[in-house]
Amino acid sequence: xxxxAQEDMVKNYRYVPEDFMKHLMGTLGIVxxxxxxxxxxxxxxxxxxxxxxxxxxxxxxxxxxxxxxDLNGQGRMANYGPPYNNGTGNLEFVFQKWVGVLHPLNAENxxxxxxxxxxxxxxxxxTPPLNAFESASPAQQVAWANNYxxxxxxxxxxxxxxxxxxxxxxxxxxxxxxxxKLGESGLMSGALIRNPSVVxxxxxxxxxxxxxxxxxxxxxxxxxxxxxxxxxxxxxxxxYPGAWWMTIPTWIYQWPFVANSPAADAVALSIGFVxxxxxxxxxxxPGWNKVPRYLGVYKLVWKDFYYRQTHPAxxxxxxxxxxx
Amino acid sequence: xxxxxxxxxxxxxxxxxxxxxxxxKMPEYAQGFMYMLGSLTASSFVALIIxxxxxxxxxxxxxxxxxxxxxxxxxxxxxxxxxxxxxxLHLWRVFFTGAWRGGRRETWLLGAVAMIVAIPTxxxxxxxxxxFYSQWNxxxxxxxxxxxxxxxxxLPNAGQMFGMHVVVLPxxxxxxxxxxxxxxxxxxxxxxxxxxxxxxxxxxxK
Ligand code: HEM
Numbered sequence: 001x002x003x004x005a006q007e008d009m010v011k012n013y014r015y016v017p018e019d020f021m022k023h024l025m026g027t028l029g030i031v032x033x034x035x036x037x038x039x040x041x042x043x044x045x046x047x048x049x050x051x052x053x054x055x056x057x058x059x060x061x062x063x064x065x066x067x068x069x070d071l072n073g074q075g076r077m078a079n080y081g082p083p084y085n086n087g088t089g090n091l092e093f094v095f096q097k098w099v100g101v102l103h104p105l106n107a108e109n110x111x112x113x114x115x116x117x118x119x120x121x122x123x124x125x126x127t128p129p130l131n132a133f134e135s136a137s138p139a140q141q142v143a144w145a146n147n148y149x150x151x152x153x154x155x156x157x158x159x160x161x162x163x164x165x166x167x168x169x170x171x172x173x174x175x176x177x178x179x180x181k182l183g184e185s186g187l188m189s190g191a192l193i194r195n196p197s198v199v200x201x202x203x204x205x206x207x208x209x210x211x212x213x214x215x216x217x218x219x220x221x222x223x224x225x226x227x228x229x230x231x232x233x234x235x236x237x238x239x240y241p242g243a244w245w246m247t248i249p250t251w252i253y254q255w256p257f258v259a260n261s262p263a264a265d266a267v268a269l270s271i272g273f274v275x276x277x278x279x280x281x282x283x284x285x286p287g288w289n290k291v292p293r294y295l296g297v298y299k300l301v302w303k304d305f306y307y308r309q310t311h312p313a314x315x316x317x318x319x320x321x322x323x324x
Numbered sequence: 325x326x327x328x329x330x331x332x333x334x335x336x337x338x339x340x341x342x343x344x345x346x347x348x349k350m351p352e353y354a355q356g357f358m359y360m361l362g363s364l365t366a367s368s369f370v371a372l373i374i375x376x377x378x379x380x381x382x383x384x385x386x387x388x389x390x391x392x393x394x395x396x397x398x399x400x401x402x403x404x405x406x407x408x409x410x411x412x413l414h415l416w417r418v419f420f421t422g423a424w425r426g427g428r429r430e431t432w433l434l435g436a437v438a439m440i441v442a443i444p445t446x447x448x449x450x451x452x453x454x455x456f457y458s459q460w461n462x463x464x465x466x467x468x469x470x471x472x473x474x475x476x477x478x479l480p481n482a483g484q485m486f487g488m489h490v491v492v493l494p495x496x497x498x499x500x501x502x503x504x505x506x507x508x509x510x511x512x513x514x515x516x517x518x519x520x521x522x523x524x525x526x527x528x529x530k
Contacts, residue, residue: 008425009515010353018350027363031371031406038405039398047456083475095473103478202483209480212463220460227464236457243446245408266471280436283424290422293517297420302516305353309519 008293013305047236050219052192052210056183059215061155063183064162064176066213068152070107071172072145076213078107084209092263103205110206112179115191119182126178129171136170144170227253227264248275344509354513358421361414362508368407369501373494375400380490384452384482397453404446411439423514431511434504441497448489452482 056063069075079087083102091097113134120126133141151164161177182188192206217226225231230250235242249272252258258268283289292298299306338344378396379387386393415435417423424432451462466479478484 008422008517010518011515013515014352015349016352016355017348020347020350023360024363024367027360028367028370031364031367031403035368035371035375035399035402035406038402039395042398042402044394044398044401045455045457046453049454049456049459081470083470083478090467090470092467092471093473096471096475099473099475102476103481200483202486203481204483205478205480208459208462208482216460216463219456220464223456223460225457225460225464231464232461236455236460241405243450245412245443245446263471265468269468269472276436276440280433280440282419282436283429283432289424292420292422295420298422298517299519301358301417301421302353302519304355305516306519308352 010309012309042240045235045237045240047223050211050216051186052183052188052207053186055211055215056180056188060157060160060162060180060184061152062214064155064180065149065152066211066215067112067176067179067183068145068149068172069213070111071175072142072149073108074149075107077105077111077209080105093266096266105206105209111192111210112175115182115188116175116178118191119178119187123178126175129174129178132171133175140170144168144172148172148176228259230254248272338510339506344506347509351513351515353516358417359513361410361417362505364410365407365414366501366505368403368410369497371403372400372407373498375403376490376494384454384486387453400449404449407442408446411442415439421514422517425514426511428507428511428514431504431507434500434507438497438500438504441493441500445489445493445497448485448493451479451485452489454482 066075070078073079073087076089077084079089081087081089081091082096083099084105085101085107113130116126116130120130133144136144147167148164148169151167151169152162155162155164157163162173162180164173182191188210189207192210193201193204194206195201195203220226220231221229223236224234225236227250230253232243232246233250249268252268252271252275253264255268258264258271261267278285278288375396379393379400382390382393382396387397418432418435447461447465451458462479462482462485466475469475469477469479477488
């Protein structure tokens with residue numbers, strides 16, 4: 001197998017002395033100077049995160065719209081699907097179903113009810129609406145939440161409380177305003193990042209997923225970070241390089257049939273993987289593995305070598321360099 | 325492969341020999357900037373390890389607000405850029421020179437595997453920086469992994485990402501890079517395409 005490749009290679013070349021250690025130290029030196037200078041000049045790009053507290057303070061009505069969607073099952077996480085729950089909103093592929101619910105998340109309970117139960121020990125006024133909500137039928141809960149979500153389109157903020165036109169919302173407005181207050185206080189992060197068994201708090205999943213939905217997407221859109229904006233290519237701080245090595249997968253995401261697919265992520269990554277396979281298997285792909293020979297760029301890379309080969313006189317000087 | 329010990333001795337003798345790792349001669353064609361690109365990539369990886377060890381030693385809590393750690397993070401950040409930059413140039417060089425010829429196909433394959441492992445290695449690093457870029461990409465990119473049934477890797481869980489970024493992925497990548505460079509050293513760099521006759525007859529020989 002390797003033999004036919006051999007015909008592809010020159011055999012009449014010499015070895016010349018080389019200080020390999022110097023070569024290694026040289027490249028390490030170049031890189032060290034380069035990164036130290038860049039780090040000194042430009043530092044590291046850092047865009048402040050969108051905290052739950054900031055979001056609650058800055059966009060109270062939108063915040064409540066998001067938390068209300070945790071109650072009616074319309075939120076991105078509420079209806080996500082595996083590995084978080086049994087929803088269908090982000091169920092793209094059969095594999096996703098097979099892995100099952102690995103990191104259980106019940107948006108209604110984990111994002112709203114449990115934090116409010118904890119807050120109620122400090123502020124007992126939270127308890128009655130909470131009990132009223134929990135003792136209602138699921139259908140009733142969803143109906144209230146749906147009505148309130150619709151009404152929030154006309155929501156305004158008065159004395160720090162979101163107010164909507166009168167309607168049939170049950171205890172939902174009270175609960176959502178309590179959730180908003182909890183968010184504004186900054187205590188929501190503590191209520192979400194919990195693990196009663198250990199003191200470490202390494203798993204911040206619920207904190208990060210709480211804002212999944214309009215808040216994060218709007219913030220990302222204004223920074224050109226969304227997938228349809230070639231997101232990963234861009235740094236969150238203008239002027240810095242992003243993950244430009246993701247150009248090909250990002251480009252695939254822009255293909256109309258991928259972008260419009262309900263399984264966009266699965267399709268884009270699968271196609272990206274095929275691209276990688278084509279690269280990785282290049283040596284084994286007949287025809288494709290001959291392409292560099294026809295492109296001829298190698299003639300530039302080995303220009304000096306070929307020159308010496310075709311001009312034996314020019315190589316004379318080099319012959320004195322102690323050949324093995 | 326009758327005797328495993330004999331086979332291992334033979335393989336290790338070559339793998340651990342200074343002749344393999346510290347050659348004093350190189351083929352005459354393997355000179356110049358084009359042949360520095362792989363070493364520049366590897367050197368960037370060394371810079372990544374050093375700055376990464378500094379960051380890991382101080383712990384994730386101080387990265388975002390401690391001035392000295394910010395500098396280490398900046399070095400780390402620019403080393404990532406250098407790493408991919410040189411890797412891409414190296415990739416072009418080895419592609420245009422058909423460097424998989426003469427039993428070097430596995431070398432190419434290991435390079436390609438290094439590239440695809442480097443991507444999540446860098447990505448998980450972005451995820452544990454803790455700024456908006458982290459936050460957004462953790463939440464945004466989870467859908468792709470989940471869709472492919474890889475949801476065990478839970479991008480919004482910074483603890484898991486820390487382990488992935490600081491141990492699992494760099495260790496894996498180090499082994500792959502080691503294997504890649506080892507194969508280059510054992511096989512030697514690929515000789516040029518023959519050209520002399522062609523040059524004489526002025527056009528591509530059939
Ligand atoms: C982690 C990134 C990588 C590192 C650190 C690395 C390092 C190196 C080094 C030090 C060499 C020795 C020759 C030279 O420096 O030009 C080399 C050669 C080679 N690399 Fe890489 N490489 C990487 C990625 C890749 C990729 C992505 C590919 C291709 C898909 C690749 C394919 C090759 C091949 C085929 C050779 C043999 C070259 C020859 O015989 O002339 N490498 N690599």
